[in-house]
Amino acid sequence: MKRLFDIFFSLLGLALLLIPFLVISLIIVLDSRGGIFYRQVRVGKNGKDFKLFKFRSMRTNADKAGLLTVGGRDNRITRVGYYIRKYKVDELPQLINVLTGDMSLVGPRPEVRKYVDLYSAEQLKVLEAKPGITDYASIEYSNENEILGKASDPERVYIEEIMPAKLRLNLKYIHEQGLLTDLKIIFKTIAKILR
Numbered sequence: 153m154k155r156l157f158d159i160f161f162s163l164l165g166l167a168l169l170l171i172p173f174l175v176i177s178l179i180i181v182l183d184s185r186g187g188i189f190y191r192q193v194r195v196g197k198n199g200k201d202f203k204l205f206k207f208r209s210m211r212t213n214a215d216k217a218g219l220l221t222v223g224g225r226d227n228r229i230t231r232v233g234y235y236i237r238k239y240k241v242d243e244l245p246q247l248i249n250v251l252t253g254d255m256s257l258v259g260p261r262p263e264v265r266k267y268v269d270l271y272s273a274e275q276l277k278v279l280e281a282k283p284g285i286t287d288y289a290s291i292e293y294s295n296e297n298e299i300l301g302k303a304s305d306p307e308r309v310y311i312e313e314i315m316p317a318k319l320r321l322n323l324k325y326i327h328e329q330g331l332l333t334d335l336k337i338i339f340k341t342i343a344k345i346l347r
Contacts, residue, residue: 153331158257162250169244176207176241183232186212189245194262197282202254204262205245209233226297237297240345246285258334259284260322267315278322281329286341288325289318294344 166173177188190208193201210228229237236242249255255262262283271278293299296314300306325333 154256154334155253157331157334158250161257162247165244165247166251169247173244176236179232180208180230180236184211184230190242192264194283195265195268195279196254196262197279199268199276199279201265202249202262204255205248207236207242207245209237209242226301240294243285250285254283256282256284258286258325258337259329260287260325261290261318263315267311270311270315271319274323275316275319277326278319281326286337288321288337291337291340291344292321293318 180188186208188208190206190210191203192206194204196202209230210226210233211230233242246255250257259281260278260283268276268279293314299314300309303309325337
């Protein structure tokens with residue numbers, strides 16, 4: 153049932169967003185050198201790696217300077233990238249990942265291998281669910297970049313404070329998952345973005 157829900161709404165979303173996708177793609181190309189999409193290897197269900205799609209919001213090869221985005225004005229972010237990240241527009245190409253089956257509309261946000269390798273046995277249970285575009289943690293930590301921007305050691309704060317808190321919310325989702333929970337998270341996500 154969930155897979156049919158994902159296929160239907162990812163197809164619908166891609167169809168409805170075709171013109172905006174083309175406009176955003178053109179703006180990205182005109183704003184800075186590099187491709188339209190940014191693809192990063194993330195860890196999916198059962199620990200399987202996949203390539204996550206995003207609209208490129210950073211300069212080419214920016215992730216070589218670190219995997220965490222720090223602050224709203226990280227100097228690796230392009231002018232257009234600042235706005236597409238602020239309004240979460242950069243996440244929309246993940247509808248492609250949903251359509252191909254690597255992701256779901258709702259589920260624990262997929263993490264990079266570097267941080268998954270730090271998970272405890274209990275935290276690894278989040279990999280039992282297909283990762284999603286949004287989840288409880290995405291709503292709760294929508295200002296994560298700003299939190300990290302204020303930290304003297306952003307990576308330590310992420311590993312010791314933010315990541316465990318997000319994983320607790322992910323485990324909550326694992327225990328509550330179902331169509332009604334997914335719909336609740338989708339509506340909360342939309343409300344958060346509009347605010």
